[in-house]
Amino acid sequence: MSSAAAGRHLLSIAELGRDGIDELLGLSETFVEVNRREIPKLPALRGKTVATLFFEDSTRTRLSFETAAKRLSADTMTFNAEGSSVSKGESLRDTAQTIEAMGADAIVVRHRAAGAPHQVARWVDATVINAGDGRHEHPTQALLDLLTLRHRLGTRSFDGLAVTVVGDVRHSRVARSGVAALALLGARVTLVAPPTLLPESLDGWSCVTTSDLDDVLPETDVVYLLRLQRERQAAGLFPSVREYTTRYGLTVERAANMKPDTVVMHPGPMNRGIEIAAEVADGPASVITEQVTNGVAVRMAVLWWLLGSGTVP
Amino acid sequence: MSGLLVRGGRVVDQSGAGGPVDVLVRDGHILEVGARLTGPTAGATVLDADGCVVAPGLVDLHTHLREPGNEDAETIETGTRAAALGGYTAVVAMPNTDPPLDEAAVVASVLARGATAPCEVVVAGAITKGRAGVELAPMGELHALGVRLFTDDGGCVESAAVMRHALEYARSLPGAVVAQHAEDPTLATGGHMHEGAWSSRLGIPGRPAAAEAVIVARDLMLAELTGTPLHLLHLSTASALDLVRAAKARGLAVTCEVAPHHFTLTDAACEGFDPVFKVHPPLRTAADVEAVRRALADGTVDAIATDHAPHAPEAKERPFEDAPPGMLGLETALALTLTELVEPGVLTIVEALALLSWRPARIAGLGDHGGPVAVGRPANLCVIDPARRWEVDPTRLASRARNTPYAGRKLTGRVRHTVRAGEAVVVDGSAQR
Numbered sequence: 001m002s003s004a005a006a007g008r009h010l011l012s013i014a015e016l017g018r019d020g021i022d023e024l025l026g027l028s029e030t031f032v033e034v035n036r037r038e039i040p041k042l043p044a045l046r047g048k049t050v051a052t053l054f055f056e057d058s059t060r061t062r063l064s065f066e067t068a069a070k071r072l073s074a075d076t077m078t079f080n081a082e083g084s085s086v087s088k089g090e091s092l093r094d095t096a097q098t099i100e101a102m103g104a105d106a107i108v109v110r111h112r113a114a115g116a117p118h119q120v121a122r123w124v125d126a127t128v129i130n131a132g133d134g135r136h137e138h139p140t141q142a143l144l145d146l147l148t149l150r151h152r153l154g155t156r157s158f159d160g161l162a163v164t165v166v167g168d169v170r171h172s173r174v175a176r177s178g179v180a181a182l183a184l185l186g187a188r189v190t191l192v193a194p195p196t197l198l199p200e201s202l203d204g205w206s207c208v209t210t211s212d213l214d215d216v217l218p219e220t221d222v223v224y225l226l227r228l229q230r231e232r233q234a235a236g237l238f239p240s241v242r243e244y245t246t247r248y249g250l251t252v253e254r255a256a257n258m259k260p261d262t263v264v265m266h267p268g269p270m271n272r273g274i275e276i277a278a279e280v281a282d283g284p285a286s287v288i289t290e291q292v293t294n295g296v297a298v299r300m301a302v303l304w305w306l307l308g309s310g311t312v313p
Numbered sequence: 314m315s316g317l318l319v320r321g322g323r324v325v326d327q328s329g330a331g332g333p334v335d336v337l338v339r340d341g342h343i344l345e346v347g348a349r350l351t352g353p354t355a356g357a358t359v360l361d362a363d364g365c366v367v368a369p370g371l372v373d374l375h376t377h378l379r380e381p382g383n384e385d386a387e388t389i390e391t392g393t394r395a396a397a398l399g400g401y402t403a404v405v406a407m408p409n410t411d412p413p414l415d416e417a418a419v420v421a422s423v424l425a426r427g428a429t430a431p432c433e434v435v436v437a438g439a440i441t442k443g444r445a446g447v448e449l450a451p452m453g454e455l456h457a458l459g460v461r462l463f464t465d466d467g468g469c470v471e472s473a474a475v476m477r478h479a480l481e482y483a484r485s486l487p488g489a490v491v492a493q494h495a496e497d498p499t500l501a502t503g504g505h506m507h508e509g510a511w512s513s514r515l516g517i518p519g520r521p522a523a524a525e526a527v528i529v530a531r532d533l534m535l536a537e538l539t540g541t542p543l544h545l546l547h548l549s550t551a552s553a554l555d556l557v558r559a560a561k562a563r564g565l566a567v568t569c570e571v572a573p574h575h576f577t578l579t580d581a582a583c584e585g586f587d588p589v590f591k592v593h594p595p596l597r598t599a600a601d602v603e604a605v606r607r608a609l610a611d612g613t614v615d616a617i618a619t620d621h622a623p624h625a626p627e628a629k630e631r632p633f634e635d636a637p638p639g640m641l642g643l644e645t646a647l648a649l650t651l652t653e654l655v656e657p658g659v660l661t662i663v664e665a666l667a668l669l670s671w672r673p674a675r676i677a678g679l680g681d682h683g684g685p686v687a688v689g690r691p692a693n694l695c696v697i698d699p700a701r702r703w704e705v706d707p708t709r710l711a712s713r714a715r716n717t718p719y720a721g722r723k724l725t726g727r728v729r730h731t732v733r734a735g736e737a738v739v740v741d742g743s744a745q746r
Contacts, residue, residue: 091627091630091631092630092631092632093627093630111632112634113632113633113634113635114515114516114517114586114632114633114634115515115517115585115586115632115633116586116632118585118586119586119587119630119632119633123630133516134516134517134632134634135516135517135518136515136516136517137516170513173516176514176516199513200508200509200512200513200519200521201508201509201510201512201513201514202513203509203510203513203514204510204513204514205513205514
């Protein structure tokens with residue numbers, strides 16, 4: 001398979017389109033196989049430098065990208081905003097251009113503000129990969145979720161698949177990327193949350209909403225739980241964690257109403273006992289561990305797609 | 314003989330639009346107006362106005378000059394040069410400087426620095442000390458320095474009681490108008506663009522339209538309670554304009570302004586996350602833009618004000634959510650009005666200039682501005698070439714900042730000359746100082 005990166009960046013799911021998603025998932029399968037080898041390492045990106053530029057803590061995403069880069073033999077640079085020039089008042093533009101000046105071919109950006117990777121992409125010649133920007137997008141999370149689903153369902157077609165996304169969609173980049181990707185592939189997406197945690201507008205979203213989880217759960221093929229941030233309660237968006245769990249938590253009792261083959265997903269890190277019961281998270285319906293495993297393969301695919309050339313070794 | 318002869322332009326003022334005339338200016342005043350003046354014009358500098366509109370100088374109710382405190386974004390010198398190039402002969406400087414314009418000494422220093430500027434600088438005083446929304450600023454002392462407009466702009470007076478007391482207190486100050494930046498902080502704070510389809514898609518926290526209407530509704534009630542004139546700054550939503558329209562029908566002493574960006578741009582402009590499109594109140598929906606145009610056409614709106622808000626380039630090179638709100642306006646407001654409102658027939662040229670000149674002059678109590686272009690009046694004039702096509706180039710603006718959202722936009726209509734108190738401060742589109 002040869003690299004045919006449509007754009008020089010990966011900023012959002014929408015810009016990939018259905019073809020881009022299919023191509024990246026196909027490539028990811030190759031790297032899943034590579035990762036099963038005794039020595040899961042390829043010289044594919046030797047001589048390339050991948051910088052991770054994280055303005056927000058995220059150990060798992062950063063490690064996943066760095067592992068992916070190293071397995072492709074790229075050099076890596078790590079930039080954490082904490083204790084850096086950023087805390088001394090350096091602008092986003094200066095920081096990004098400084099990293100590029102050190103020779104980065106790709107810059108993986110995580111920022112608490114929506115659109116920061118898009119801005120960086122305008123300021124540098126290097127390839128920019130969005131590793132999560134505010135509430136906006138987290139495209140590699142969506143791709144790894146799709147790859148995980150493909151494996152579990154044993155099919156490449158998501159046409160008509162009933163996916164229920166439960167929780168704080170309003171503040172979730174995982175949901176924005178996930179809903180866009182699932183809709184592009186033909187899934188029927190339902191968002192379930194109290195109205196205060198649903199997007200203020202669904203204009204342009206391909207999905208329906210409800211605030212009654214029990215109503216939709218028995219017909220659901222995939223239930224995707226989002227992490228509940230406790231600060232939303234302090235902001236007055238829901239009355240209490242107990243009430244949230246009662247109405248929207250995937251408890252053992254509630255899970256019993258699911259179809260036997262319903263798949264349970266969560267992007268992590270989980271609040272066990274709040275949005276998901278420990279027994280469900282660790283149960284046979286859950287693919288939460290596979291999601292993490294697939295993250296490395298998907299990020300290898302993205303890096304190679306954007307930076308590589310020729311055929312996958 | 315000295316003086317200026319503005320030759321061959323068509324006068325447009327509150328009495329309408331006339332045929333080509335010459336306007337002779339001497340000693341800061343209009344000496345004569347008539348077709349093909351001769352005789353006393355000898356020695357006067359000729360300003361060619363052939364094919365142009367000769368109008369009273371424009372008056373901006375809403376200019377952020379950034380001095381003192383943010384001179385890296387704008388100064389009184391650069392801001393008033395931009396104003397003169399935009400056709401303005403008077404601007405009202407907003408009080409959200411550092412320190413704010415909330416006490417007599419600071420206001421006096423701004424007025425002193427503005428005294429030699431190419432356009433008249435008057436000051437809007439803060440309503441509350443430090444614009445903190447708690448204690449009243451010394452409104453009487455500021456009034457004695459000539460302040461007529463009071464506002465905590467940049468922020469909204471959140472407390473209904475404080476707003477009520479400001480309106481009540483202002484009753485003792487002749488000509489005083491209390492002006493509100495109408496966005497309920499409890500609904501808008503933490504938001505960075507209009508809350509709606511685009512904010513939900515982009516994941517940018519929103520500022521709902523209701524934040525504006527809530528304060529407008531409340532403050533209209535308070536204006537009714539106190540009997541003080543209320544001015545509503547930069548209204549941006551259909552619902553707020555509906556409230557004002559109804560209040561005016563009831564006979565309430567309320568005026569309002571809109572900014573050019575609210576009748577020319579929508580929230581869709583934020584799609585690329587470029588903070589140059591970030592402004593408070595935010596760019597709204599296409600339906601709101603339509604409503605603003607309708608309210609301009611039916612007389613609900615009293616003034617087009619720029620909300621000229623310069624920011625240094627690096628301030629707008631932050632993420633959208635971190636960048637400060639605001640955009641430039643002084644050098645594009647007139648051309649946007651002509652291109653977007655007069656050309657399509659939303660407003661006549663007389664109505665447009667009413668909104669840019671004599672109606673805001675009246676709100677601000679600026680008797681020397683806003684015309685008419687008549688013998689004996691102070692010579693504050695702007696000469697507009699209504700057919701001139703040009704393209705907005707941020708690097709060629711006189712403002713110290715570059716944050717115009719109209720880069721590359723093609724506009725029709727440009728200021729050829731500006732005359733302030735008898736002095737030609739802009740000639741053939743060039744600032745003279």
